[in-house]
Amino acid sequence: MRRRDFLKWQLSGTLWLAAGAALPGVLEAASPHPDVAVATGGPGAAARTCVEMLGGMGRFVPRGARVVIKPNMSFASEASYGANTHPEVVAALARMCREAGAASVLVFDNPLAPAEQCLERSGIRAACKEFGDIVQAPAGDRFFQEADIPQAQQMKANAFLREALAADVLIAAPTAKSHGSTGVSLGLKGMMGLIRNRGVMHSRHDLDAAIVDLNTRLRAALTVVDGTYVLSTGGPFGPGKVLRENTVIASADPVAADAAAVESFEWYGRRFEARQVNHIRLAAERGLGRMDVANLDVRRVTL
Amino acid sequence: MAAQRPRRAVQIACLTLFVLLAWGGAEALTGGPGRDLFVRLDPAAALAVLLADRSLTARIAPGLALLASALVLGRAFCGWACPFGAMLDLSDGLFRKRRTTRTPPRGVKYGVLAAMLTAALAGVNLVFWAAPLPLAGRFWSLAAWPPAARLADAALALLGPMARRLDATGLAFAEVRVPDYDAVWFIVLFFALFLGLGLLSPRLWCRMLCPAGAALGLAGRAAPWRREVCAMCTGCGLCARLCPAGAIPAASPRATDHAECLKCLRCRDVCPERAVSFPLARGRPKAAPSLLRRALLLGIGAGAGAALLGHAGPALGRPHGVLRPPGALPEPDFLARCVRCGLCAAACPTNTLQPAWLAAGSLGLFSPVVTPSRGFCDPACHACAPACPTAAIRPLAGERTFAKIGTAEVVRKTCLAWEKRKKCLVCDEVCPYDAVNLKPEPGNPVAVPHVDEKRCAGCGFCEKHCPVQDKAIVVRPTDAVRLRAGSVREAAGARGLRLEFKSKKPGERPGPAYEDTPGAGGLPPGFSE
Numbered sequence: 001m002r003r004r005d006f007l008k009w010q011l012s013g014t015l016w017l018a019a020g021a022a023l024p025g026v027l028e029a030a031s032p033h034p035d036v037a038v039a040t041g042g043p044g045a046a047a048r049t050c051v052e053m054l055g056g057m058g059r060f061v062p063r064g065a066r067v068v069i070k071p072n073m074s075f076a077s078e079a080s081y082g083a084n085t086h087p088e089v090v091a092a093l094a095r096m097c098r099e100a101g102a103a104s105v106l107v108f109d110n111p112l113a114p115a116e117q118c119l120e121r122s123g124i125r126a127a128c129k130e131f132g133d134i135v136q137a138p139a140g141d142r143f144f145q146e147a148d149i150p151q152a153q154q155m156k157a158n159a160f161l162r163e164a165l166a167a168d169v170l171i172a173a174p175t176a177k178s179h180g181s182t183g184v185s186l187g188l189k190g191m192m193g194l195i196r197n198r199g200v201m202h203s204r205h206d207l208d209a210a211i212v213d214l215n216t217r218l219r220a221a222l223t224v225v226d227g228t229y230v231l232s233t234g235g236p237f238g239p240g241k242v243l244r245e246n247t248v249i250a251s252a253d254p255v256a257a258d259a260a261a262v263e264s265f266e267w268y269g270r271r272f273e274a275r276q277v278n279h280i281r282l283a284a285e286r287g288l289g290r291m292d293v294a295n296l297d298v299r300r301v302t303l
Numbered sequence: 304m305a306a307q308r309p310r311r312a313v314q315i316a317c318l319t320l321f322v323l324l325a326w327g328g329a330e331a332l333t334g335g336p337g338r339d340l341f342v343r344l345d346p347a348a349a350l351a352v353l354l355a356d357r358s359l360t361a362r363i364a365p366g367l368a369l370l371a372s373a374l375v376l377g378r379a380f381c382g383w384a385c386p387f388g389a390m391l392d393l394s395d396g397l398f399r400k401r402r403t404t405r406t407p408p409r410g411v412k413y414g415v416l417a418a419m420l421t422a423a424l425a426g427v428n429l430v431f432w433a434a435p436l437p438l439a440g441r442f443w444s445l446a447a448w449p450p451a452a453r454l455a456d457a458a459l460a461l462l463g464p465m466a467r468r469l470d471a472t473g474l475a476f477a478e479v480r481v482p483d484y485d486a487v488w489f490i491v492l493f494f495a496l497f498l499g500l501g502l503l504s505p506r507l508w509c510r511m512l513c514p515a516g517a518a519l520g521l522a523g524r525a526a527p528w529r530r531e532v533c534a535m536c537t538g539c540g541l542c543a544r545l546c547p548a549g550a551i552p553a554a555s556p557r558a559t560d561h562a563e564c565l566k567c568l569r570c571r572d573v574c575p576e577r578a579v580s581f582p583l584a585r586g587r588p589k590a591a592p593s594l595l596r597r598a599l600l601l602g603i604g605a606g607a608g609a610a611l612l613g614h615a616g617p618a619l620g621r622p623h624g625v626l627r628p629p630g631a632l633p634e635p636d637f638l639a640r641c642v643r644c645g646l647c648a649a650a651c652p653t654n655t656l657q658p659a660w661l662a663a664g665s666l667g668l669f670s671p672v673v674t675p676s677r678g679f680c681d682p683a684c685h686a687c688a689p690a691c692p693t694a695a696i697r698p699l700a701g702e703r704t705f706a707k708i709g710t711a712e713v714v715r716k717t718c719l720a721w722e723k724r725k726k727c728l729v730c731d732e733v734c735p736y737d738a739v740n741l742k743p744e745p746g747n748p749v750a751v752p753h754v755d756e757k758r759c760a761g762c763g764f765c766e767k768h769c770p771v772q773d774k775a776i777v778v779r780p781t782d783a784v785r786l787r788a789g790s791v792r793e794a795a796g797a798r799g800l801r802l803e804f805k806s807k808k809p810g811e812r813p814g815p816a817y818e819d820t821p822g823a824g825g826l827p828p829g830f831s832e
Contacts, residue, residue, distance in 0.1 A: 076683075106472070112733055112768070114652070114681055133473035140478045142460050180728045180741070183829030199770030202727045203719055233827070237732055239805065268827035276830050 033059070034299035035290070036251045036260045041303025043079075043228045043248065044088035050224060050250035051096055053299055060222045060252070061169050063101035068167040069093055070193055070220075072175045072185075073109045073124050073137070075237055076117035082231025082242040084118075085175045087127030089226040089248065093173055094131050106163055107135040109193040112237075115139065144196050152213035154205040159196040164218060172220035172254060176227040176245075176261050178235035181207055183277040184267065185236045186258040187223035188215050188288075208279040212286055215254065219288075223257035225249040230265045255280060255289025256296055263293050306568035310382070314389040317341075321386035321436075325443045325646060326451070336689030338646045341386065342436045343692040346370040347416065347514035348642045351430035352693050354423035355639035362694040370522050377523030381509055381516050382548075382565030387435040391508055395501040395547075406549055407504055407511040409563060410598035416517040417602025418609065425610035426635070431643035431669060433514050437692075441669060442494045444649035445484045445658060455479040482654045483677070484645075486669065489660070505547045510563065520562035527583045530564055530571075532557040536578040542570035561588055613666045624780045625663045626673035626761065628656060628687045629680065629706035630697040633785045640695035643669035647687035647696060653678030655763065656687060671696075673708060675763025675778050680708060682735060682762050682804045697786075704804035705792040709761030710781040711738070711754045718775035720751040728752075730765035730776045735805055739765055739776075741828075750828070752776065757801050 037053035039046040051057050061067055071085035079086040090107060097105045107128060111118040115137040119125040125135040138144075144159040164170065172187035179185035181202075191214050192198050201210040227247040234240020245265060251257035259274030274291040275281045284291040321341045323329075329337025342348075349366025353359060369380060381388050415433055422429045431437055456479040466474035500507040509516045530550075536557055543551040550563035551570060571579040624634065628647060631637045648656040648671050655678035658669040671687070673680050688698040699706055711730075715721040720741075726749040731739040738758035741750035754776070761783065765776045784791050784798070795802055826832065 104470070113735075114683075117683065132470065133476070136472065136476040138476050138478065140456065142463070143476070178827070178829075180731065180828045181726050183827075199729070199768075202729060203725070203770040207726070267830070270827075272830055276832065278829070278831060 033252075035253060035296040036249060036256050036293070036298040038247060038249050038260065038264065038298060038300040039303060040245075040247050040301070042088070042246070043086040043226060044092040045303055046228075046246070046248035047089045047092040047224055047226070047250070048096060049301060049303060050248050051093075051222070053301070054222070054250055054252060057093075057096035057100040060171070061097050061100040061102050064103045065101075065168040066104045066163075066166065067097045067102045067106070067169045067171060068161075068164050068194075069097070069105065069107045069171045069173050070164075070190055071107060071109060071124060071173040071226075072177070072190060072193070073107075073118050073122040073135075074111045074113065074193060076113040076121045077238065078121060078123060079175070080229050080242065081238050082175065082177055082229045082240060083236060083238045084122040085124070085173050085226045086228045087123035089224065089228070090124050090135075090173055091127040091130075093171060093224060094128050094134065097169075097171075098131065102169075105131060105134055106167075108161055108164065109137055110139075110161075110196065110198070111137050111193075147217070149213050149217045151216035153209055155201060155210040155213040158200070158214070160218070161194050161196075164194040169222075170218060170220045172223040172257075174223075174225055175229070175231070176225050176249075176265060177231035178233055178240065178267055180235065182211065182279055183272075184258070184262055184280075186225055186261050187220055187254050188212070188258050188279055188283055191215055191218045191220070194218055208282055211279040212282045212288065215283060215288055216286070220254045221252065223251055223254045225257055225261040227261060227265060232266055233268050253289035255283045255291050256293070259284075259291035259293050260296070260298060305572050307572055310567060313383050314392065317384045318386040318389040321439065322443050322447075325440055325649060326448055327650065330650075338650055338690040339644070339692035340365075342440045342642075342644045342646065344369050344380075345434050345436035345515055345642075345692075346373075346518045347419065348430050348434040348437055348693070350518060351419050351423040351428055351434070352640050352642065354420055355426055355428040355430075356636060360694050362692060370518055373519040373522035373526060375526055376528050377526035377561060377564060377566055378516060378519045378548075379528070379566040380519060381513075382567040385435060385509075385515075387439045387513075388506070388509055388565075390439070391498065391501060391506055392547075394498040395505045398501045407507050409510050409549065410595065411511050412513055412517040412598075413521070413595055414598040414602030414605065415512055416514040416521075417599045418606030419514050421603045421606030422610040422613070423606075423639075425607065425614070426639060427610040427613040427666060428639045428641070429606075429609055429613070429666075430514070431641075433512060434642060435508075435513055435515050437642040437644035438494075438497075440644035440646055440692075441490055441658070445645040446487050446490045446494070448649060449482055449484065449487075452479045452481045456481055480652070480654075482649075482651075484648060485657045486660045490658075490669075504549070506565070509565070510549055524562045525587050526561065527585065528566065528581060529561050529584055529588060530559040531580050531582060531584060532559075533578050533580070535576045536574075537576055539575065541573055541575065542579060545569055545573055559588070625659060625667070626675070626680075626709045626763075626778060626780050627783070627785065628671055628673055628696050629682075629685060629703060629708050630688050630699045630791075631708075631785055632695055632697065632787055636787055637695050637785075638663075638666055638670065640693045641670050641691075642693055642695075644692060645669070645671075646690040646692065647671045650686040650690035651678075652684060652686060653681060655680050655767075673761075673763065673778075675766035676774055677767075679764040679767040680762050682760060699791060702790060702792045704760070705784070705795045705800075705802050707760045707782060707784045707795060707800060707802060708780070709778045709783050710756050710759050711761065711763075711765050711776050711778050712781075713752050713754060714773075714775045714777060717771055717773045718752065719771060720747070720749050721775075724749055726750070727770065729768050729770055733764040733768045734759075735762065735764060736760050736802060737805065756782065757799060758803065760802050760804070 037050040039049040075083040174190040230243040349363040719727040
């Protein structure tokens with residue numbers, strides 16, 4: 001970290017302390033960790049640095065915890081295509097979870113393309129080989145469980161991956177990409193890979209509201225957005241313009257992580273504010289997290 | 304019973320091999336094809352394909368070779384190796400007590416063979432009704448595999464929690480895909496009927512109906528490996544009573560109908576005088592009593608009639624035809640070759656291949672149909688072609704992705720975007736040919752899907768994933784590229800098709816085909832002011 005960044009961070013922290021005494025978020029703001037960590041560098045190292053800036057994986061993963069990591073591996077393409085999470089980011093997260101003493105670490109997605117090809121060509125299965133057969137894309141009924149979404153406005157229930165419901169810790173590890181329906185597809189949108197009936201979110205409900213509903217049930221304790229290759233246009237599947245950003249963004253706040261990712265990269269050749277993405281705005285409005293990136297403690301490092 | 308135990312063992316081994324091959328054992332073990340190896344031995348199917356398609360391919364050579372082997376061994380295949388015969392022996396065992404021993408009219412099978420070959424000559428392949436190996440293939444792959452797979456998956460489900468505790472994640476999440484096939488009840492009924500015939504007499508199917516048995520019997524009438532009875536015979540008639548093929552006349556147990564004899568060697572094993580032997584004899588045997596002429600004539604007549612009906616009445620099917628698997632020959636050639644063994648459907652990983660009921664017309668019964676609402680036809684997959692015992696589905700080597708099987712059509716009245724004006728881009732999202740485009744529509748707040756017919760290969764990703772119940776995008780067999788020979792890639796190019804499958808293989812860089820900021824002053828999709 002550069003000195004200037006450190007001073008900025010200190011300054012913003014002091015300001016928060018001074019101004020925030022009456023705000024509900026004060027404890028969060030006063031914590032020694034930034035709200036959002038941004039690291040530029042190789043995917044694996046950047047992911048590790050981000051998590052360490054946030055206090056290390058031990059802050060999120062207690063010893064003996066069962067962890068589910070949700071990357072994007074829904075397409076049979078390599079990371080540089082921009083549609084899937086970089087395998088090194090997923091492997092770094094799995095390794096940190098193991099180091100923190102997780103009892104079990106599983107990596108799940110519910111792919112659109114044939115599952116075998118996705119696990120293979122995304123490179124994620126190979127990258128996680130050392131941890132065992134942890135990368136899975138289960139499809140059978142017995143792996144899913146109907147569950148209610150008590151805080152839903154629209155989608156009151158769905159079939160969830162049993163393991164995702166049973167997990168102690170859920171980590172969202174999306175790639176940063178555009179999306180033809182929802183503007184971007186990041187951590188919040190990515191939770192759709194842990195349920196079976198995605199179709200109803202498109203057909204029966206308002207997609208943006210249903211994404212927020214889903215995130216009231218599946219709450220990521222940590223979101224790590226992989227911006228190594230950003231699919232800036234043509235998402236969620238590509239082909240599209242891929243920006244080589246070499247950036248990883250992480251936060252304990254799923255809305256803040258997505259919001260910071262929206263504002264960190266160019267989409268369709270221009271800059272957007274997080275509020276311009278419907279589902280992120282709705283998520284913030286419904287109290288899932290904060291999207292006012294300018295007011296957040298965002299710490300950046302370059303490796 | 305010297306030969307009976309080894310014979311039983313060979314039969315069980317052949318049946319097991321047949322079933323394991325039909326269930327994909329060869330693929331699982333070697334990664335190569337081989338599902339069809341046993342089915343290709345059927346001589347009736349080989350002959351019918353030879354005549355109906357007027358072509359000789361390496362694929363049907365094993366059936367013809369087996370037929371040639373009958374010149375020496377007679378119907379030994381029927382008695383020792385045929386998996387259908389083994390099944391009949393097993394089920395006949397259950398019926399032993401209740402049986403009325405009647406001698407079936409064995410000439411009928413020659414009529415059946417004649418009918419099939421006559422129809423085949425007239426270009427109509429009806430052999431799927433009776434060729435034993437395709438019949439058994441259809442039963443084991445389409446009717447027996449789904450419950451077997453369900454059982455296997457249930458066992459995995461039982462093991463799962465324990466495997467999960469032991470950190471055997473691979474086992475905990477292992478799944479056996481349980482496919483689901485149409486028209487299965489009819490296949491089961493068909494089979495139950497054939498097995499049930501055993502109530503009347505043992506091996507009734509083989510003696511009375513089997514066209515493959517008829518072909519082998521005709522070829523093996525003078526086979527040198529044949530039953531001989533020496534002078535020690537007392538004429539007790541035990542062999543005649545126990546012969547499962549009825550090949551020994553009760554009145555004169557020294558005689559043999561060599562075209563009926565299955566070479567099971569039972570007569571030799573039971574003879575109290577050891578008077579029966581099976582040497583390699585020289586010269587022609589005494590001519591068996593001929594039941595042939597009338598049966599053949601009747602068969603030829605029936606076959607010609609059936610062919611006539613078949614040619615006249617194919618209108619039973621869907622008027623616009625059905626979706627065939629990629630590489631399927633042009634429809635008439637396809638039907639001439641396809642023996643309906645069900646192996647392509649069993650090999651299909653997405654369960655999109657289904658046996659037709661009447662959708663493909665009366666001549667297309669049980670023929671494979673691509674059913675995108677059940678599964679897409681993956682352009683990166685051509686598992687059906689190597690599973691086909693008759694090359695009715697051509698292997699296409701590197702050109703698979705150019706084998707257009709149909710064209711998707713948007714059904715506007717059920718489409719979310721067109722009719723309900725809700726944003727939905729699933730068909731566009733999943734299309735691997737980039738053939739679905741969302742375009743603005745005057746008066747509609749959301750973009751609506753259009754299919755570019757020149758780019759669409761009919762793979763059915765869109766239909767499969769379309770979120771509405773009554774699919775709003777369906778693939779029809781329009782403009783399918785089906786060739787008997789030659790390059791499908793060139794044929795597609797010649798028709799102006801631009802089929803570009805995005806294989807998304809590792810190492811492939813994203814193409815230049817992206818749109819930058821769309822619309823002057825407009826926002827990109829999904830963003831708001």
